[in-house]
Amino acid sequence: MDLLFNIFVSPFIEMVTMPDFLLQVLWEGFVSGTLYALIALGFVLIFKASGVFNFAQGIMVVFAALTLVGFHAAGLPAYVSLVLALAVMGFLAWGVERVVLRHLVNQPDLILFMATIGLSYFLIGFGELIFGGEPKSMITEQLGLPTGSTTIEIFDGIVILQHLDIAAAAIAAILVAGLALFFSKTRIGRALRAVADDHQAALSVGISLNQIWAIVWFAAGIVALATGIMWGARSDVSFALQIVALKALPVLILGGFTSVPGAIIGGLIIGFGEKLFEVYWGGLLGGGVEGWFAYVIALIFLLFRPQGLFGEKIIERV
Amino acid sequence: MSVAENIEPQTAPDILQVNNIEVIYNHVILVLKGVSLTVPERGIVAILGANGAGKTTTLRAISNLLHGERGVVTKGNIVFDGNEIHNLTPNELVRRGCIQVMEGRHVFEHLTIEENLLTGAYTRKDGGAAIKRDLDMVYNYFPRLRERRRSLAGYTSGGEQQMCAVGRALMSRPKMILLDEPSMGLAPQLVDEIFEIVHALNENEGVTFLLAEQNTNVALRYATYGYILESGRVVMDGAAKELRENEDVKEFYLGVGGEGRKSFRDVKHYKRRKRWLA
Numbered sequence: 346m347d348l349l350f351n352i353f354v355s356p357f358i359e360m361v362t363m364p365d366f367l368l369q370v371l372w373e374g375f376v377s378g379t380l381y382a383l384i385a386l387g388f389v390l391i392f393k394a395s396g397v398f399n400f401a402q403g404i405m406v407v408f409a410a411l412t413l414v415g416f417h418a419a420g421l422p423a424y425v426s427l428v429l430a431l432a433v434m435g436f437l438a439w440g441v442e443r444v445v446l447r448h449l450v451n452q453p454d455l456i457l458f459m460a461t462i463g464l465s466y467f468l469i470g471f472g473e474l475i476f477g478g479e480p481k482s483m484i485t486e487q488l489g490l491p492t493g494s495t496t497i498e499i500f501d502g503i504v505i506l507q508h509l510d511i512a513a514a515a516i517a518a519i520l521v522a523g524l525a526l527f528f529s530k531t532r533i534g535r536a537l538r539a540v541a542d543d544h545q546a547a548l549s550v551g552i553s554l555n556q557i558w559a560i561v562w563f564a565a566g567i568v569a570l571a572t573g574i575m576w577g578a579r580s581d582v583s584f585a586l587q588i589v590a591l592k593a594l595p596v597l598i599l600g601g602f603t604s605v606p607g608a609i610i611g612g613l614i615i616g617f618g619e620k621l622f623e624v625y626w627g628g629l630l631g632g633g634v635e636g637w638f639a640y641v642i643a644l645i646f647l648l649f650r651p652q653g654l655f656g657e658k659i660i661e662r663v
Numbered sequence: 664m665s666v667a668e669n670i671e672p673q674t675a676p677d678i679l680q681v682n683n684i685e686v687i688y689n690h691v692i693l694v695l696k697g698v699s700l701t702v703p704e705r706g707i708v709a710i711l712g713a714n715g716a717g718k719t720t721t722l723r724a725i726s727n728l729l730h731g732e733r734g735v736v737t738k739g740n741i742v743f744d745g746n747e748i749h750n751l752t753p754n755e756l757v758r759r760g761c762i763q764v765m766e767g768r769h770v771f772e773h774l775t776i777e778e779n780l781l782t783g784a785y786t787r788k789d790g791g792a793a794i795k796r797d798l799d800m801v802y803n804y805f806p807r808l809r810e811r812r813r814s815l816a817g818y819t820s821g822g823e824q825q826m827c828a829v830g831r832a833l834m835s836r837p838k839m840i841l842l843d844e845p846s847m848g849l850a851p852q853l854v855d856e857i858f859e860i861v862h863a864l865n866e867n868e869g870v871t872f873l874l875a876e877q878n879t880n881v882a883l884r885y886a887t888y889g890y891i892l893e894s895g896r897v898v899m900d901g902a903a904k905e906l907r908e909n910e911d912v913k914e915f916y917l918g919v920g921g922e923g924r925k926s927f928r929d930v931k932h933y934k935r936r937k938r939w940l941a
Contacts (some may be wrong), residue, residue, distance in 0.1 A: 450731075532785065539782045545731055546769035550831060551757025551786040562829045 348629075356625035365502025370624050371617065376510040378616020379517040380575055384589070385560065385596040386521065387568040392602045393541040394561040397457045398526035401465035403590025405566060408468050410573030410582045411476045414484060422485035434566030442559040450554070469584060478584065483577035487570065490578060513575040520571055521609055527620065528605065533560060541603065587597065593626055601653025615639045656662035675703040676890070678871050679725065679761075684739035686729065686895075694720045697739070698893050698894040706739070707865055707872045709903070711916060712892035718842055718875035719766055721892070723839045725873070726763035727753050744838065758786045760838035766847060767874075768824040770831070776808050779816050779827050783834030784836030800868075801830040802859055822853040829857070833864070842874040846881060854878065860884045874884040879916040883907050891916070 360367045382404065391399040399405075412433045416426035445460050486492060491508035528534040540547040540557050545662040548554060576586055592615065600611025627634040646653065679702040683913035686695040695717050702708045723729045724736050727748070741748050743761050751759070762783075771779050780801055784794045784903045802809040805826045811819055815826055827843060832840050842861070846854040862885050866868045883889055883903045891899040891912070900908070906912050 529921060532781075535774070535778055535782055536785055538774055538778075542771040542773050543769050545728065546765060546771060547726055547782070548731060548753050549726065549763050549765050549769070550783050551754045551762065553752065553754040553781065 348578045349630055352626065356373055358488060359625060363502065364500040365504055368499065370506060372506060374617035374620035375613065376507075376514060376616070379514045380572065380589075381592050381596050381615055382609045382612025383517050383520065383575070384593040385600065385612050386524070386605065386641035387565040387572070388593050388597055388610045389600075389602065389605055390565045390568065394537050395457070395540075396454060396560055397446075397461060398454075398602075399565065400458065400461040400568065401468060402565065402593065403587035404465040404468045404472075404584075405434075405437075405569040405591055406576065407582065407584055407586045408437075408472050408572045408573075409566065409570035409588070410483065410577045411472055413570065413574065414473030414481045414577075414582055415476050417457075417484045417487065418481075423484055423489075424465070426484070427488065430570055431567065434570055435563050438559050438562030438566050440561050444554055447555060448559050465587075472584070480581035480585075482582035483582055484576040488574065490574075509575075509578055513578075513605070515543065516575070520568060521605070524568075524607055525595045527564075533557075537561065556598075595639035595655070598643040598646050599653055601655045602634050604655035605652070607653055615642065615662060618642060624631050633652060665708075665908055667741065672814070675705060677701045678704040678706075678744055679873065680742040680886070681725065681739070682725055682739050683723070684721075684745060685737045686717075686724050687737050687899050688732065688734045694895055695724065697708075698892070700890050700897065700900070702871060702873050703888075704838075705865065705869050705871055705873070706786055707886045709860070709886035709889045710873070710875045711877075711879050711906075713877065715894075716892040717845055717895040718892055720895075722763060722843050722873070722875055723840055726761065726841050727756055728763060728765075729752060731811050746828070754786065757835050757837075757899070762832045762839075762840070763841040764832045764843060764845070766843040766844045768821070768828045770816040770824045770827050774816055775811040775828055776816050776819065776823075780808070780830050780834050783831035786835060793900065797834055797836065803840055804864065805830050821848055821852070822893045825849060825853075825857055826860075829860070833870070833903060836908055837870060839871040839873065842872055844875060845904065846876060846878040847856075853920075854881055861885060879912070 349392060376484045384402065385404045387405070388399060391397055407576070409430060413430040416429050417423055421429065440512050442465065445464065446457075449457055449460055475601070490512050493508050495506045495508065497506065528538060531635070536552045537557055539550075539552060540554060544554065547557075551602055573582070573586070576589060580586070596615050597610040598611075600607025600609070621633045622638050623632075623635040679700075681698060682699045683689070683697045683699050684695055685693065685697055687693050690840065698721055700708070700719065710721055712718050720729070720734065723732065723734065725741055725743070725748075729735060730866070736749060743756075746759075748756055748759070748761070750889070753763075756762075771782065774782070780798060784797070787794060787863050802812075807823055808826055808830055811823060816824060819827065829842070829845070840870050845861070849857070858881055861872055861874075863895075865872060872886075873883065874886070875910070883906055884905045889900065889903050889906045891906070899909070899912070901909070
């Protein structure tokens with residue numbers, strides 16, 4: 346009886362009696378949700394265009410952030426470092442297409458997946474070789490990102506909003522909106538969707554798959570850099586960050602591997618869900634549920650709706 | 664050669680020459696065993712034959728889409744518009760004016776009809792106004808596509824998808840379209856409709872067509888010349904009219920039996936039949 350009370354009643358009483366605290370939890374959930382969504386977006390871009398689950402996306406986040414910090418440490422101004430880091434991600438995209446994808450075209454998906462695992466270990470080794478293994482701090486202030494916090498008094502309590510978190514959410518929103526526009530309105534965006542739909546047909550109308558792949562990997566690289574900056578600013582830039590990137594997996598399962606809106610909403614659901622669950626129900630299980638909550642949700646989804654919330658509509662004509 | 668002869672359709676310069684090509688899949692399966700054919704400019708040429716005769720492979724060898732199917736041209740050469748095209752990517756080939764409409768339509772299901780058509784203009788560099796004009800041109804040939812321009816292509820009917828596929832190819836402003844099995848899975852009335860449009864495009868826009876068809880009857884009505892393929896070889900070719908009159912073609916491809924086959928001729932006929940169907 347006590348247990349049922351603790352599960353179904355007391356958390357809600359707590360929420361209602363301390364609404365300011367609830368708001369704080371929701372805000373935290375929202376911020377980590379947008380960041381999960383950003384990582385997931387990187388996966389979705391590549392998966393849509395080439396059907397490859399890019400295991401290296403997590404390490405690309407770290408690599409991009411390290412490159413940025415590295416250029417700055419070498420004495421370059423922050424914005425120059427940012428541009429150069431973007432250039433490096435572009436070069437990486439070009440290189441991956443040239444060296445890996447081009448030669449593995451038409452191979453089974455599993456082989457491509459293995460190739461991205463190889464790529465991620467290459468990036469880990471290469472990154473450590475150049476930047477060293479120790480954690481670095483993100484050049485938050487130099488990039489002009491806000492660092493203070495705002496305290497809002499509400500419901501007889503307070504909610505603290507970190508300015509950095511606000512910026513993160515805003516940048517994520519801008520990136521997502523930009524990508525959505527790019528996908529739906531431009532010639533290249535249309536070609537990307539065409540490739541996602543039917544490789545062979547895209548080839549037959551003269552779309553160059555090599556070009557498209559390089560472009561998506563570059564887009565994923567941009568997303569990785571943005572994610573790296575934001576995550577890096579909240580903790581440190583280290584190789585441990587790639588573990589966070591694994592959270593993208595449940596997000597993708599929830600949202601569907603091929604859907605940009607799915608990645609966003611999936612990210613938010615996971616973000617809100619794990620914070621709420623941790624705070625209000627985590628105590629019952631001895632805490633630390635944040636680490637696995639997302640995977641349990643993913644498992645449930647796999648059982649009941651394997652294509653995700655927004656997975657590609659399976660078109661069936663009658 | 665006099666000027667007058669040059670105007671004759673029969674002596675129009677060849678836009679495509681396929682010389683004795685051999686195609687191997689997966690390093691071991693020999694599918695084309697020396698196929699040669701020519702397509703005159705502004706012509707409609709049909710490649711006929713049963714399933715597995717090598718029609719699609721021939722078209723793919725020309726459009727360089729073989730690579731995706733692990734096929735490779737091991738012998739012979741292909742000349743389009745005066746240049747060897749054997750080593751070009753499909754992208755480059757489309758730029759030069761040769762595009763394939765694949766068997767089974769292959770529209771982009773999650774794009775609208777209009778977006779599908781616009782992807783056809785991917786390789787063009789001549790600006791939005793020209794593309795807009797051609798979009799109108801395509802809609803005039805296929806009024807049904809205009810009605811359905813905002814629908815996802817995956818939800819349109821088979822006939823509409825075929826029209827969309829042809830329209831999409833047209834958007835690249837091609838000199839030649841390689842049309843693979845346009846009649847596949849369509850009602851006879853629709854097949855006629857599509858061939859009528861092919862005919863009109865040939866007449867009005869000057870597009871050359873090389874089409875692969877199992878529906879010999881329709882193909883020979885609209886084509887000017889035909890090649891009959893069997894197990895990777897050309898076994899017969901001729902003007903469409905001659906092929907229509909040919910006894911063997913009638914018997915084995917058009918399904919109208921010759922009359923009065925009796926006694927001794929039956930034996931010879933049987934042997935011939937065996938060769939055809941081998």
